[in-house]
Amino acid sequence: MAKVYIVGAGPGDAELITVKGLRAIQEADVVLYDRLINADLLKEARPHAELIYCGKSPDHPSLSQESINDLMCKYASKGRTVTRLKGGDPFIFGRGGEEAEALASSRIPYEIVPGITSGVAAPAYAGIPLTHRDYSSSVSFITGVTNLEEDEYWEHVAKSSDTLCIYMGVRNLPKICNKLIRHGRPADTPIALVHWGTTEEQQTVTGTLQDIVDAAKSMKNPSMIVVGEVVKLREELKWFESLPAIEPLVVG
Numbered sequence: 390m391a392k393v394y395i396v397g398a399g400p401g402d403a404e405l406i407t408v409k410g411l412r413a414i415q416e417a418d419v420v421l422y423d424r425l426i427n428a429d430l431l432k433e434a435r436p437h438a439e440l441i442y443c444g445k446s447p448d449h450p451s452l453s454q455e456s457i458n459d460l461m462c463k464y465a466s467k468g469r470t471v472t473r474l475k476g477g478d479p480f481i482f483g484r485g486g487e488e489a490e491a492l493a494s495s496r497i498p499y500e501i502v503p504g505i506t507s508g509v510a511a512p513a514y515a516g517i518p519l520t521h522r523d524y525s526s527s528v529s530f531i532t533g534v535t536n537l538e539e540d541e542y543w544e545h546v547a548k549s550s551d552t553l554c555i556y557m558g559v560r561n562l563p564k565i566c567n568k569l570i571r572h573g574r575p576a577d578t579p580i581a582l583v584h585w586g587t588t589e590e591q592q593t594v595t596g597t598l599q600d601i602v603d604a605a606k607s608m609k610n611p612s613m614i615v616v617g618e619v620v621k622l623r624e625e626l627k628w629f630e631s632l633p634a635i636e637p638l639v640v641g
């Protein structure tokens with residue numbers, strides 16, 4: 390029985406994958422890859438490796454999680470080394486946990502190769518440190534698609550960490566801002582949306598909880614929402630925008 394490597398591809402910039410993750414792509418017989426990975430990474434696979442798209446999109450039909458689990462198990466049972474390549478980190482809103490559970494219950498050997506999650510990378514490329522001695526001593530990673538109607542949950546979120554990184558929240562931005570204000574975050578709390586962080590398509594808008602909805606009207610998926618006083622630091626620290634165009638990853 391061969392092994393399955395559940396690998397975090399990082400947030401978008403192909404060079405932000407780990408050395409171990411890159412090796413797992415280079416040595417795989419089969420690569421099952423997600424929508425948000427940088428396609429340049431697939432050029433690292435062996436010429437005869439099978440590359441299978443398993444992406445899920447909020448707006449389009451896609452392979453079910455069960456089918457993806459079955460594919461991993463099927464190929465590994467046939468003795469083929471499988472790399473399951475996922476955007477960011479597999480265990481942060483990546484369903485890596487469910488995939489590992491499926492492998493564990495089928496007694497298929499596996500390894501998890503962590504990746505840089507977009508909640509860390511997109512703010513970093515936008516010049517927003519998630520913690521800072523003067524502004525924030527705690528950070529939460531939360532989803533913007535579940536628990537939206539649960540006031541108790543948003544009360545907890547609003548009062549918990551100094552900095553919030555909200556995944557998959559663009560569509561629900563108005564609701565999220567309302568909930569945070571209603572449960573105690575000041576309406577003038579700084580907020581940023583970072584679209585396609587770490588890539589040449591990166592775009593950032595900033596504002597406050599009370600005015601960001603208008604400012605961010607044109608922002609689409611994938612975007613990271615960052616809430617908290619640390620967002621103020623972007624004005625001084627926005628290093629990425631002043632770089633020359635990104636050089637593509639050199640293969641070979």
Ligand SMILES: C[S@@+](CC[C@H](N)C(=O)[O-])C[C@H]1O[C@@H](n2cnc3c(N)ncnc32)[C@H](O)[C@@H]1O
Nearest residue numbers: 401477478483506507556557585586611612613
């Ligand atoms: C299903 S979650 C996957 C998260 C992924 N496992 C990770 O660790 O980054 C997809 C969400 O991640 C965020 N995301 C992923 N890549 C991003 C990027 N390059 N820039 C900004 N946000 C990103 C967006 O909020 C997007 O809706």
